[in-house]
Amino acid sequence: MLLQTQIWLNEMDKKISGLAKKFQSPDFYSNIQTEGSSYKLLPFNFERVKGDYLLTNEVGEYVRLKEEELTAFVHQRLDTSSKSYAALKSRHFLYEAGEESPIDLLSLKLRTKHSVYRQFTSLHIFVVSLRCDYSCPYCQVSRKKEAASEYDMDEATALRSLDFVFRTPSEYIKIEFQGGEPLLNWEMIKFIVIEAEKINKIEGRNLAFVIATNLTLVNDEILEFCYQHNILVSTSLDGPSEIHDRNRPRPGKDGHEIVRRNIEKVRSRLGPDKISALMTTSELSLSSSNEIIDEYLDAGFNGIFLRPLSPYGFAIKTHQIEKYDFERFFEFYKESLGYIFKINESGVTFTEEYTSLILRKIFQSYPTGYVDLQSPAGAGLSAIVFNYDGDVYASDESRMLAEMEDKRFKLGNILTDSYETIFLESGLLDVIENSLTDSMPGCYQCAYKPFCGSDPVYHYATQKDFVGHKAFSSFCVKTKSIVNYLLDIMENDPVRRNILQSWI
Amino acid sequence: MIKLYSKECRFYNWEESPEPIILSVTENPHLPRVLAKKYAIVLDNVNDYPEDILSGYAAILSRQSIQDVRLSKFISLDPEFSYIKNGDVIRINAYANEIRVLFRVDSDHNSLLVTERCNSFCLMCSQPPRNVDDSYLIKDACDAIKCMPRSATSLGITGGEPTLLDDGFLEIVQAASSYLPETYLHILTNGRSFSDRANSRALKRIKHPNLMLGIPLYSDLSEQHDFIVQAKNAFEETIKGILNLRRDGVRVELRVVIHKQTYSRLPDLARFIARNLAFVEHVAFMGLELTGFTKANFKALWIDPHDYRNELDQACRILQASRVKTMIYNHQLCLLSEYSREFSVNSISDWKNEYLEKCTPCMRKNECGGFFSTGFSLTKTSDFIKPFMELEKMIPVKEIC
Structure with a gap:
């Protein structure tokens, strides 16, 4: 069994991406890269804090950005492979073409936040x-x-x-x-x-x-x-x-x-x-x-x-x-x-x-x-x-x-x-x-x-x-x-x- | 590893080409004939009983092989099947000389595979999908459920993607609901079918009294999740599915398999779940099983669990802060941070759970998640496995207060 594992590990090392042939690469699944479309902004407020910017959305999620990132973000020029982009996407400051779940989840969170009035x-x-x-x-x-x-x-x-x-x-x-x-x-x-x-x-x-x-x-x-x-x-x-x-x-x-x-x-x-x-x-x-x-x-x-x-x-x-x-x-x-x-x-x-x-x-x-x-x-x-x-x-x-x-x-x-x-x-x-x-x-x-x-x-x-x-x-x-x-x-x-x- | 399927049994005196049959097993040779015909009887030595008593059973299983078999529907069991006992459920395919154990009364890890077809193609799938017509499995599953003892504590439904069976899927859940109302039913699904509200409503209408869907979510970013399950729009469908199930009051467990493609965003994923999906029953972080597609994609997937213990630790803390119940499956206790150890659950199905030789002296083996015995899971392990040699003498903080 050990020898078998070793042979198989050696085989694996020869593969470049590590993915077997029948699988698609990550790029294939990116909305931005495959369709060339841009992202759209969701509502947010921002304030300058200690040289950076604090951004918050309607339900209290936040992201911190550098000034140049904020500028690029609002002009839809932010590098979509950057960490900040990922944070903004994950926390619903933006959504991509064809996506409905960000709006669904954002409205769910807003309803939850205000559920106390029910x-x-x-x-x-x-x-x-x-x-x-x-x-x-x-x-x-x-x-x-x-x-x-x-x-x-x-x-x-x-x-x-x-x-x-x-x-x-x-x-x-x-x-x-x-x-x-x-x-x-x-x-x-x-x-x-x-x-x-x-x-x-x-x-x-x-x-x-x-x-x-x-x-x-x-x-x-x-x-x-x-x-x-x-x-x-x-x-x-x-x-x-x-x-x-x-x-x-x-x-x-x-x-x-x-x-x-x-x-x-x-x-x-x-x-x-x-x-x-x-x-x-x-x-x-x-x-x-x-x-x-x-x-x-x-x-x-x-x-x-x-x-x-x-x-x-x-x-x-x-x-x-x-x-x-x-x-x-x-x-x-x-x-x-x-x-x-x-x-x-x-x-x-x-x-x-x-x-x-x-x-x-x-x-x-x-x-x-x-x-x-x-x-x-x-x-x-x-x-x-x-x-x-x-x-x-x-x-x-x-x-x-x-x-x-x-x-x-x-x-x-x-x-x-x-x-x-x-x-x-x-x-x-x-x-x-x-x-x-x-x-x-x-x-x-x-x-x-x-x-x-x-x-x-x-x-x-x-x-x-x-x-x-x-x-x-x-x-x-x-x-x-x-x-x-x-x-x-x-x-x-x-x-x-x-x-x-x-x-x- | 416990064998659940064998072609090593010897079949005697079966008719030419019988249909496969699913039977409950009994060890009682004195059943009234009217009941006996519904059971397979398993005995150590069939010679102890008169032939006319045994001939009333639907199948006769012998743990010992015997010479000169005159009994009809007789099977001499594979020695590895000698564990089969009263209350188990088996499927006998005499035509192909096969026996499959569908339910073991002594196990908490019984599950029924209901289809091999899937609409995802996950990089680390342990049960690679096959596009075959296996719709006969629907009837098999329903028959097996009818044979199971009502006292069964839990039953899993797995695939492939069970919901691809459409009405067949609902039939199976209905069978479980009707025949095993006290049994916890756990269904592994990618949840995508439930993006259509009609499907979550249909499931709700069955009103299964103790149902849970285990749904995988691998990333907070749609493109990463879609890449891992190799299906465009899967993230969208899964999220919509989870929300629809929530609307219809169906309980959901989220499952996160950790590997090289997912570990770095674990805290982000935890934050996403805490914010958006905190209503789920619990979140299970799962270790990689080195079998199926994981073997083919090994280099893209393998990371020593020791190297992601900080990310996992943080993810647990974030979920705890939002009161989301958290569990860690399939992980060896010695690879987890001290904080995250309390979430570790021994979850590997008993039939495929093993330990390494160096684990023998470990004092905390009974708390440990253990190892899969499938594929290469036992030969390619973390470099940091280290037995606990003495029980830690830490006083829990709660006691100090």
Whole structure:
């Protein structure tokens, strides 16, 4: 057998191309070379980045080209045997005569990307109380003092809101309890959960509950109820006590100790996947990236969401928001990521959630469901807010703005307005129309469009205009800077690329 | 290598020119006569049983050869066929002195070849197509399916290109659906026929409860795929076919054979799949089987798997990042990167899976993909085969967290 193989190998060596006679060469199958036809362009945007050009198509695929390649490409002169041509063809920036699959696949991807709107509203936020035991200077919802019971939701409002919730055609319904501190109105949470489950016996939707709480009031009875009704818990953890307790003061100054103890308490009753934490970046946080991340590791989390302050509520009133700009946050973000990479390199998987979200937008066709980066905006379409007083808002940010006496995004009141009025006659459609990046100045031709969105509430809050001037928009700078930073790693750093890929 | 076809059996007392018959095998000599006539009985020693009991069976197979055979429809088996047992299915062609084993009850790798015709002409085809009228295989396949035990876990349909049988193809799937509803049916097809929506709809209408189509995709670039399958417009048709099957809810597995013409774009292909075809059930990266056309095109195709392990590693990572289930078939574990080893599956059909002598001391042989025993697959192997001498003492990262 060995000898036979050797003879045969020698025979093979004599053949020049290695192909037996009855087979055609690669040239025979090239559309361009056999038919002399040229390629046609598919829609794309581009932007100059560090001397090269970043090209993106409608669905977020990208290619980097040199200037002369870009020029040759758009003039249909690009060398069809080049690597860049292959990349442009594979990622649907061009198609060749006779090919239909590129258009079929591109439209499939576009439908997939927008499939989130097929479901319509899925996230329903119930502000069951605006009262809070904390007094955070950065509070974005402008909380009320603990004793002020007129800021609680009542049963009539809750029931009317639930009727509204089940009007959504969405198969998935998530009800999120927010505040203030929602556990200050625990009886109302229980009432809503039980009533929602009653309705759902007939509706049969995929129903889920979340409580966003500072955990101070968590006790065995609450946890038992959460366990029986499969309720998730989301809390706030800003870092070690030096940071957490200064960002989030409460009487007794023991917020950090309470939250850490109660995270474990929740975990021990509900299980490891039922609790998550969010951090808010204050000026104090900016110089302590490693300590904050260590705090999350120590508290048993395998990821963190690095979240800058939003321009609402006390964050504006107490001038917290002015204490740092995006540039400073971006430095903090990069420092944090550097440390997180080291943690991953040591063999421990730890994720930065915002990064993971952006990566999913860059490398997958599926929608992320993250309402802040959507076009059109998720306002009303993906999420809606029922305030304690029955007012309905298009998003969490809208009610934050309303607590600052600007009710521009109030859609109506649950006790007096119908579902139809709230969606069709409230001005919501106008807001949504003004959030379509495909038709918005500064966005429609932007190379970062597929990774971004346009938040009309944010731009209204910062520039008093739904659209805003994108050159002055931090929202815009944030997406661009982070995408560039991540693409740079994906292309030039194989070790960190593997880490980023594992987060997607 | 287990023999599935033999002309070395001796046939006694068969009528002049009988039609080929497909029969289930039994080892039970006490079957009621009304059932016995539907079976071939296999026994070590036929002399242990009275002639009138045995004469009720459709064929009598003896593992031992005997002198002076008076029984009719008697066959003295090729010694290599002594494994044939209760529950197997065989095709007896007494006219040509042939027996083919169509189904082995002890195997998870049973497949039926339903045509030798093909509309592609792949550079590395292990079963080179022949343009012959083999439409009799349709009835054979349906008959064989009816003989198989309902408890069969899986069954493969292969060719040639099975869909070229048109209605015959649907008949076979229908037979499997009706007679083996619990059996996983895996069909190897180039998917091109399904570019016509009518064909994917017809397949959908059968409503086979556990069906998967294995469809090859060799490149993200149409001209490269077309070159490898030696058919213009094949990429277009295959992609359209996959999309139509998706619309009609038929599950698809993508198969990528890795060789010198495909390895360098593996990450690009993975990216293309992750972006465009992430809905497929899984992607299988497959090693080359050095038989059929691969022997003729050896120099154009052979690359040591060690030399493409980085590309394969990257491709796996890209697919994982998009949650596309990934498998590596036909690869020796020692040639894969540490990361990609976890995707390795021992997939070579049991009847043609072997190991080298130097693999004997290897501690991870049971996880290894092994070697094909066909063609030159065992004599031309990678230069980097190296047995694992001790189990790696790595703690999985998950446990650290």
